[in-house]
Amino acid sequence: MSSQPSLSWLTDVSVFRVNQEPAHSDHVHYASADDCAGGRRTLFQSLNGDWQFRWSPNAASRPADFFKTPESAASFGTIRVPGHVELQGYDQIRYINTMYPWEGHTALRPPHIDMEHNPCLSYCRTFDLNPELKDRRVYVRFEGVEQAAYVYLNGSFVGYAEDSFTPSEFNLSPYIRDTGNYLCVEVFKYCKASYIEDQDFFRFSGIFRPVTLFAKPEAHIDDVHAVPVVENRQGRFSLSLKLSYDSSFSGSVSYALADKNGKSVAAGCQQITNENADVQFAEKELGDVQLWSNESPYLYSLHITVSHADGAVVEVIPYSVGFRSIEIKNRTILLNGSPLHIHGVNRHEWSAEKGRCIGMEEMTSDIETCRKNNINSVRTCHYPDQIPWYYLCDTYGIYLMAETNMESHGSWQKMGAVEPSWNVPGNDPLWEKLVLDRAKTNYETFKNHPSILFWSLGNESYSGTAIRAMNDYYKRTDPGRLVHYEGVFHKPEDKKYISDVESQMYAPPERVREYCTSDGSKPFVLCEYMHCMGNSLGGMKQYADVFDDCPHFQGGWIWDFIDQALFVTDAATNRKVLRYGGDFGERPSDYEFSGD
Known part of the structure; x- marks a missing residue:
C-alpha cells in the first residue's frame, strides 16, 4: 500500500486510484x-450526517496537517454529508455547458490545473x-465525491x-480501532479528471x-x-463468484434461483x-423462462449463502435476475427477438433543493x-x-x-467548431488507461442488471484510440449487450471500429429518414433529440412519423428529463423562486441553457 500521498497526483495522468x-x-451482504x-x-454503518469542515481557496492555504489528530480541526465548522458545499454556503455556484470553469481566467491544457484557484x-x-463490525475486516465506501479525494484514518494515509x-x-x-476513530477526507475541486x-x-x-x-x-x-441467457424462451443460468476468507475457514457456498412463486428453478453448492x-x-438448462421487458419486468430471486462446515450461516446475498436478450439482426435491434422501440429520456440526477445529492424519494418519483x-x-x-x-x-x-x-467536449469543441488539436482522451496511452x-x-459495478441494454462510452469526447479501447473492452467483456457512442460521428472513418449503433444528436427528421432508407450498416438511434428548452417538444410528430415508417430508426432519448434549476429565496419578495445558470453571478456561464 502506498503510504506517501502527493499533490502531484492531481495532474499525473498515470495516477488515478x-x-x-x-x-x-x-x-449487499447480510449476516x-x-x-x-x-x-x-x-x-x-452509515457515516452520513454532520462532519467537521473547512473550505480553503487553494492548497497553500489549507490546514495541511488536519488529518493527524482531532485537535487539529478544533476550529472547523460543520457541513452536511452527503451534500454539495456550494449549496451550503461555500464557494461559487457555477453552471457551464462546454467551457472549462477556468476559461477566461487562466490558459491551461490537459492535464494541468491552476493550483492557486483550486x-x-x-x-x-x-x-x-458498531458492535457488529468489531473484530472483522472493515472498509469504507464513498459512493460519490467531486473530485479528487485523499482519505486518512487515525493519522495514516489510506x-x-x-x-x-x-x-x-x-x-x-x-x-481502525473499536472507538475513537478519526476519519479525514481532503477533496480538491479540480484535477486532471476535470478535463473528462x-x-x-x-x-x-x-x-x-x-x-x-x-x-x-x-x-x-x-x-x-x-449470467442468465435466453434463446427462444429457453433459459440457461450460470454463476461466478469471487470470495475472500480467512485461511482457517472451512465451509461451502450455495445458491438458489427461484421464480416469483418461490419455485426453485436452479441450485448448486460447492465446498470452499x-x-x-x-x-x-x-x-444449467432451465427450460421455459419468463422474459424481462418494459411491459413485463419479470425478475427471479437469487440467494447466495456462505456457510460453515457445520451448517452455520456466515453470509447471505440476495439478488434479482432477469432473462432477456438484446442483439442486432438485419440492421434492427431486437429485444427478446422483437424490434426494440425506444421512447427514452436523458436524465441528470437532479433536485431543485439538493442539486445532484438526491435520495430514494427523488429516484422513486422519477421512475413514477x-x-x-x-x-x-x-x-x-x-x-x-x-x-x-x-x-x-x-x-x-x-x-x-x-x-x-466521461465528457470532454471543452477540449475539442471550440466556439461550436470541431477542433481536436488537444482533445482528451484522444490517442494518448496514459489517458487510455485512465x-x-x-x-x-462501470461494468463491474452494474453488470448484473437486466435493465442495462447498452454500455455507453461517454458523451461528446470526440474519437481516438482510447475511445476504441473502451469499445473493445465492453465488447470483449460483455458480448451480451450493445455498445453505444455518438462522438465518433465527428470522425466517420472510426465508425467501423466504434459503437454498435449509428447514434446522432439533434439530426432533423429528414436526415434520420435518409440514413434509415440508405444502405447503412447499423440501426439508428438519437441519443439526444427534441431539445426541450422553450419549445415543449414542438416537432415531435415529425420524428414519430419517421419512427413509424422506418424500422431501422429505433427511437431515442429526449433532451432532457428535468430542468437544472435551483430554488433560492428572492430577496425582494421573500418567496422561493427557481434560478438558472448565470443567476448566481458566475462567469463564465451558459446561463438559462441549464433549463433544457
Missing part, C-alpha cells in the same frame, strides 16, 4: 437469513464502530480516488453521495456475476478451499414519472447514477443506457 479496492458488483429477510444491514475541502469526523460518480472503497482494517468530467451541468464539489462503513465476515463474497477463491457454478408518461428508457447522462436507480429500473422495466463517466479504468468500474 491509489489503494482502492477492485471494482465489484453492487450486491444471516433472518437479517436478509428483514432487510437489516447489521454489517453496515479549492480544497477538508472533511473530518470521529466515530466508534488512499486516493478521482472518479466522481462511481463507488470508491478502501480497506481500513490496518488502522466536463458535463453540461452545475459544477459542484464535495462528498455528495453516501459514505458507509461495512464489515466482511470471515468468508465473504467480493463479487457476483450472474484455499484453492477456490474464484467459484464457478456450471451453466417515467411510467406515467410511457417513457421506457433512460440514458444516464453523462455518468453512472446512484446504485438504487439501477434496481428501480430492473423492477419497473426501464431500459438503461449505462453511460461511463478512461479504461472508468469503463471497467
Whole structure:
C-alpha cells in the first residue's frame, strides 16, 4: 500500500486510484437469513450526517496537517454529508455547458490545473464502530465525491480516488480501532479528471453521495456475476463468484434461483478451499423462462449463502435476475427477438433543493414519472447514477443506457467548431488507461442488471484510440449487450471500429429518414433529440412519423428529463423562486441553457 500521498497526483495522468479496492458488483451482504429477510444491514454503518469542515481557496492555504489528530480541526465548522458545499454556503455556484470553469481566467491544457484557484475541502469526523463490525475486516465506501479525494484514518494515509460518480472503497482494517476513530477526507475541486468530467451541468464539489462503513465476515463474497441467457424462451443460468476468507475457514457456498412463486428453478453448492477463491457454478438448462421487458419486468430471486462446515450461516446475498436478450439482426435491434422501440429520456440526477445529492424519494418519483408518461428508457447522462436507480429500473422495466463517466467536449469543441488539436482522451496511452479504468468500474459495478441494454462510452469526447479501447473492452467483456457512442460521428472513418449503433444528436427528421432508407450498416438511434428548452417538444410528430415508417430508426432519448434549476429565496419578495445558470453571478456561464 502506498503510504506517501502527493499533490502531484492531481495532474499525473498515470495516477488515478491509489489503494482502492477492485471494482465489484453492487450486491449487499447480510449476516444471516433472518437479517436478509428483514432487510437489516447489521454489517453496515452509515457515516452520513454532520462532519467537521473547512473550505480553503487553494492548497497553500489549507490546514495541511488536519488529518493527524482531532485537535487539529478544533476550529472547523460543520457541513452536511452527503451534500454539495456550494449549496451550503461555500464557494461559487457555477453552471457551464462546454467551457472549462477556468476559461477566461487562466490558459491551461490537459492535464494541468491552476493550483492557486483550486479549492480544497477538508472533511473530518470521529466515530466508534458498531458492535457488529468489531473484530472483522472493515472498509469504507464513498459512493460519490467531486473530485479528487485523499482519505486518512487515525493519522495514516489510506488512499486516493478521482472518479466522481462511481463507488470508491478502501480497506481500513490496518488502522481502525473499536472507538475513537478519526476519519479525514481532503477533496480538491479540480484535477486532471476535470478535463473528462466536463458535463453540461452545475459544477459542484464535495462528498455528495453516501459514505458507509461495512464489515466482511470471515468468508465473504467480493463479487457476483450472474449470467442468465435466453434463446427462444429457453433459459440457461450460470454463476461466478469471487470470495475472500480467512485461511482457517472451512465451509461451502450455495445458491438458489427461484421464480416469483418461490419455485426453485436452479441450485448448486460447492465446498470452499484455499484453492477456490474464484467459484464457478456450471451453466444449467432451465427450460421455459419468463422474459424481462418494459411491459413485463419479470425478475427471479437469487440467494447466495456462505456457510460453515457445520451448517452455520456466515453470509447471505440476495439478488434479482432477469432473462432477456438484446442483439442486432438485419440492421434492427431486437429485444427478446422483437424490434426494440425506444421512447427514452436523458436524465441528470437532479433536485431543485439538493442539486445532484438526491435520495430514494427523488429516484422513486422519477421512475413514477417515467411510467406515467410511457417513457421506457433512460440514458444516464453523462455518468453512472446512484446504485438504487439501477434496481428501480430492473423492477419497473426501464431500459438503461449505462453511460461511463466521461465528457470532454471543452477540449475539442471550440466556439461550436470541431477542433481536436488537444482533445482528451484522444490517442494518448496514459489517458487510455485512465478512461479504461472508468469503463471497467462501470461494468463491474452494474453488470448484473437486466435493465442495462447498452454500455455507453461517454458523451461528446470526440474519437481516438482510447475511445476504441473502451469499445473493445465492453465488447470483449460483455458480448451480451450493445455498445453505444455518438462522438465518433465527428470522425466517420472510426465508425467501423466504434459503437454498435449509428447514434446522432439533434439530426432533423429528414436526415434520420435518409440514413434509415440508405444502405447503412447499423440501426439508428438519437441519443439526444427534441431539445426541450422553450419549445415543449414542438416537432415531435415529425420524428414519430419517421419512427413509424422506418424500422431501422429505433427511437431515442429526449433532451432532457428535468430542468437544472435551483430554488433560492428572492430577496425582494421573500418567496422561493427557481434560478438558472448565470443567476448566481458566475462567469463564465451558459446561463438559462441549464433549463433544457
